[in-house]
Amino acid sequence: MSLILSPRVLPILMLIASNVFMTFAWYGHLKFKSSPIWIAVMGSWLIAFFEYWLAVPANRIGNQVYSAAELKTMQEVITLTVFAVFSVLYLKETLTWNHAIGFAMIAGGAAFIFKG
Template sequence: MPFSLSPAAVWPIVMLLASNVFMTFAWYGHLKHKGSAIWIAIAASWGIAFFEYCLAVPANRMGSEVYTTAQLKTIQEVITLVVFAGFSVFWLGENLTINHVIGFAMIAIGASFIFRA
């Protein structure tokens, strides 16, 4: 029988991925515009974070029907690393080094233990 995930298991991951894109922009997007006033960065970040919460809260509520809280947090942290890596390269124009890749991989390997029976 092929491996498949139910919609109840997939939707929280999709929503956490989308929420993390919003939160990454809220936390780090302003670094591309360091010349703007800090209060503008704060207000924009709060506005962006609102949409992150609109996705993260229901994702965690729905996800708790399928995953443990530790698993949900682990999923979110791995998503954070993936989103942040892409964001830092494509939005901020930074380079990922082999040390970044190794470090992120080690975190992902550690996270995999949360899902072992």
């Protein structure tokens, strides 16, 4: 249990959870295109509120052991991973080889951040 609560692991788990909220806030409304835009914006804002309660503490806790650049890089890779799953399962969109190659290139670039 102490490993999960460590500043090395807990921020990653919190960033994953925050990204689930944020992905729903930014893209969940696409299944409801007939709803007025103000409802989409307000609904998204309410969902994003909870995302901030995870992301801000995750970055503060994580900064004990990770640099800001490392935290941002983790955030981007997590974002792409969560979005890919969301896109397929929730939006029922197909990911192509082009998507996979592009995501892999971004993940490869992220690896350089942690090499230094």
